[in-house]
Amino acid sequence: MKRVWVSMVLILFFITIGTIAAILYARGYRFLPENGRAHIEGTGLLVLTSKPEGARVEINNHLTTATNNTINLSPGKYDVVIEKDGYIPWKKQIVVDKEVVSEVNALLYPTAPKLEAITSTGATNPVLDTTGTLIAYTVSSSSATKNGAYVLDMNARPLISFGGQTTQITNNQVDAFSDATLSFSPDGKEMLAQIKTQSGITSYLLPVRNFIDTPQDVTTSLFQVQKDWEQQAQDKNKKILDSFPKELRTIVIDNFSDFSMSPEGDKILYTASQSALLPIVKKPRIVGGNSTLEQRKLTKGNTYVYDIKDDRNYIIFDKTDIKESETSPRFFWNSDSRHLVFAKYNKITILEYDGGNPTTVYAGPFLDNYIFPWPDGTSIAIITRLNPGSPYNIYKLGLQ
Incomplete structure (x- = not known):
């Protein structure tokens, strides 16, 4: 009976010690060497991620790990560098606190970015709509029927290219829309084209998704x-x-x-x-x-x-x-x-x-x-x- 009681006490003791150790470990406490002796020290977690993954991580000029990874560090300030061949290095000073998770999310950019032509007939007077998806611009270096106002939908995916889809909104048959100043309505559903002439400024209301032969002249109703x-x-x-x-x-x-x-x-x-x-x-x-x-x-x-x-x-x-x-x-x-x-x-x-x-x-x-x-x-x-x-x-x- 005494032996059973001792066994139960030992089991409860080791379970308690194990639970405490697991809790301390989860909170960042580690056995760390110092002057030849091990001691328990509270650390912080540093979560390291990058896009693309597999980048080298230097901490205080020492190659430490690679992304994506999570490491324990003693509290303090660290100079973190994340680099990958062909990309611009990411650098930042990170503060690590005891029992606290700090995050690093590095977005790496290529050292030699590629340029892909989206338009070929010219683009001037560009303006972005409030949704950040439409670019209105004018063309003045093409043929008479191709000059005018255009809209590029950056969300559209045409069959031939992945560079967005351009739509001609109007040409120069009614007025010199190649010289127009364009602006979007706050809801992004309409566009105002204003053309400067010798007699003043003429204003037209345009759609943003389709071609129109006869744009609506709103010069007299511009205030409304x-x-x-x-x-x-x-x-x-x-x-x-x-x-x-x-x-x-x-x-x-x-x-x-x-x-x-x-x-x-x-x-x-x-x-x-x-x-x-x-x-x-x-x-x-x-x-x-x-x-x-x-x-x-x-x-x-x-x-x-x-x-x-x-x-x-x-x-x-x-x-x-x-x-x-x-x-x-x-x-x-x-x-x-x-x-x-x-x-x-x-x-x-x-x-x-x-x-x-x-x-x-x-x-x-x-x-x-x-x-x-x-x-x-x-x-x-x-x-x-x-x-x-x-x-x-x-x-x-x-x-x-």
Whole structure:
């Protein structure tokens, strides 16, 4: 009987010790050597992923592992480099805390991106619709019937090419649409073409999906068209604001201007409308995830990204980085909601939503800093030409 009791005690003892050890192991505690002796130390988990996978990971200049993988590290700051042959290295300083999971999601870009022609008859005066899927442009270097206004649908997949589908909306038979300034309605269903003449500006309302012989002249009713579009924009913004919790809705109304939701709806790109201190929305604060230092002190005119899920705010662009005569670059969301694309000084740069790891992916010639991220995230549309004597066209800059 005594032997059975001792056996039960030993079994319970080892089960208890094993359970405690498993819990400590899951929380990141490890036996680590120090001065020839092993000791238990709390560590943090660093989850390393990359696209494409199989990239080398250097931590503090030491080759450590390859993606995708998860490793334990002692608390502290680490310089992480993820690299793969044929791709631009990814670099960032990561903070690892005890018992906290930190994440690294590296999107690697090719060192020699491919250029694929999307149009061949010319493309000028491009403009992107609010959905980020349609590019309107004009053609003036083709035949009389082919000149006019066009729309490129970047989501369409024609049989011959995977570069989108272009549709001629109208030609120059009624007016000089090759010289028109184009703009989309807030709902992306209509397009306004304005043509400057000696007597003033003539305005036409155009469809965006099909050809029209006789565009509707709305010069005399332009005020009503603009009023309708303003109402569309207000309704669209109201729908977005109504989807926010009340406290966040108040913050956005008071502090955010020119805001743009990420494709997944979990982040807000915005310009600060006033200098203020962004209040904390979620209490207690969420631990883990992104270790980049946030910036809740807003400066009017600076560009930020607010992460709704984690209640963190990051500065993306400081207005003091440009001259007074210059305008701030326009930022576009990448389809993964984790990266932003912008053009400045004839360079195309992609950076992470927290402002980290800015990477120049293209420094070749392109027109007037026009860039349009492809909806599937695989490429960027630019306006350029390969020969000085040829017209400007839309090209697809491959990022994979």
